[in-house]
Amino acid sequence: MTAEPRIVPNPLFIWIRDAAERLRAIGAGNPRLEAEHLMAAAIGIPRIRLWLRDEPPAEEEIARFEALLARRLAREPLQYVLGTAEFCGTELRVGPGLFIPRSETEQLVETAAVRLERMFADGRTGPRIADVGTGTGAILLALLRRLPGATGVGIDRSAAAVETARHNAERLGLEDRCRFTRGDLLAGVEPDAFDAVVSNPPYIAEPERAALAPEIRDHEPEEALFSGAGGLDAIRRLIPQAARVLPEGGLLALEIGIEQSEAVVGLLDGSVWDGVEVVDDLTRRPRIVTAVRSRS
Ligand SMILES: C[S@@+](CC[C@H](N)C(=O)[O-])C[C@H]1O[C@@H](n2cnc3c(N)ncnc32)[C@H](O)[C@@H]1O
Numbered sequence: 406m407t408a409e410p411r412i413v414p415n416p417l418f419i420w421i422r423d424a425a426e427r428l429r430a431i432g433a434g435n436p437r438l439e440a441e442h443l444m445a446a447a448i449g450i451p452r453i454r455l456w457l458r459d460e461p462p463a464e465e466e467i468a469r470f471e472a473l474l475a476r477r478l479a480r481e482p483l484q485y486v487l488g489t490a491e492f493c494g495t496e497l498r499v500g501p502g503l504f505i506p507r508s509e510t511e512q513l514v515e516t517a518a519v520r521l522e523r524m525f526a527d528g529r530t531g532p533r534i535a536d537v538g539t540g541t542g543a544i545l546l547a548l549l550r551r552l553p554g555a556t557g558v559g560i561d562r563s564a565a566a567v568e569t570a571r572h573n574a575e576r577l578g579l580e581d582r583c584r585f586t587r588g589d590l591l592a593g594v595e596p597d598a599f600d601a602v603v604s605n606p607p608y609i610a611e612p613e614r615a616a617l618a619p620e621i622r623d624h625e626p627e628e629a630l631f632s633g634a635g636g637l638d639a640i641r642r643l644i645p646q647a648a649r650v651l652p653e654g655g656l657l658a659l660e661i662g663i664e665q666s667e668a669v670v671g672l673l674d675g676s677v678w679d680g681v682e683v684v685d686d687l688t689r690r691p692r693i694v695t696a697v698r699s700r701s
Contacts, residue, residue: 416461420444424474431478439483443473446487480619493547497573502565504629506543509686510605510660514547516684516693517603517658521552524600524656530554532600535650537590537643538562540629542570542583544603549579558599560588562628590639591646602647605660610636636662640669648677651698658695666691 421440428436445452447470448462462470476486482505484490490499492506493514499505521532532555536545539559549555559570570585588594591602609630614622621630632638640659647657657678661669666683673681673696684693 415459417444417455417458420462420467420470421455424470427474427478431480433477433483439477440474442483442487443477444470447473480623482620482624485624490541490543492541492543493550495546495550495577497541497543497546498569498576499541500569501624502563502626503569504540504566504625506541509692510544511547512684512686513603513605513658513660513693514544514551516695517544517601517656518548518551520656520658520695521548521555521601524654525552525554531556532656533557533598534601534603535560535591535594535599537602537604537647538606538629538639539570539585540566540605542573542585544605545570545583546573546577546579548603549582550577555582557583559583559585560591561585562587562589563626590643591650594646594650596649597652598650599655600652601656601658602643602651603656603658604643606639606643607632608636608640608660608662608665610634610662635668637665637668637672640665641672644672648674648698653698653700655698656695657698658693660692661694663690663692666694669694 421444424440425436428439433439441452441455445455448466473486477483484499484505485501488498488500489496490505493511497506525531534545534548534555534557536557536559539545539561542559545557545559549557561567564587567585567587574580574583607628607630611631611634670681670683677699678696679699681696683691686692
């Protein structure tokens, strides 16, 4: 009688399974996927190629994997550990000191893109886009990929953000259509300089700090998250600045916190802004406000 062939799992997957269990214990959202990402990064291959690998991990690969896993188990965000984040179908460089682009911000890109496509359907050149608080450049770069005639400027107070956004623009081959600069919101920008102002500004209210996950509260930069006692300080300053730099018909598109739509709509003076709209995210929560600059 011949013995049944025994399938011996590649030790790679035993390491991944054990890591996933440890990640589950700290409350990681998708522990198995995170463990696979960490192993792929340790080996230096795309995650999908893990499945094609027959040989067990080498000693130095395991050492790298354990070092990455230890950082993640200490509640460092996965994207910092990997050095990259996915946004709108591309990979962006990110790291400590920078805001990690979120999937919900893809809705802001989509909303702004649809409105801008409509605004520029007559074929004139543009739009010229300002991305205020650009971080990794996520929003501006996604809009440039989506709108072939668009150009733009990404502004951020953080030098690390500006440097990383430039790197991301080069990686995506978009550097000829955009520039990144340090600045305080739109201070000093000329009137009529842009056709659209888009922003995912800091909007978390100070008192919400304690309720944030440690990955966010202890790792992401304060100035990217918090904006005064009610979370609206940056938006309150940005709206009149946007009115100054946009021509008649120019678009303002803002990401906001879940409970901020009424307050933000209230900040949009009816003598300056037309067609104010609140857009829900995929879970039907109001997360975006858009408005059009009216005649002065
Ligand atoms: C919520 S993050 C958004 C980053 C990026 N736009 C995204 O969606 O991934 C806010 C960004 O605004 C920047 N920021 C905060 N206050 C600012 C200010 N007064 N002027 C310019 N940038 C500011 C922060 O450094 C941070 O990069």
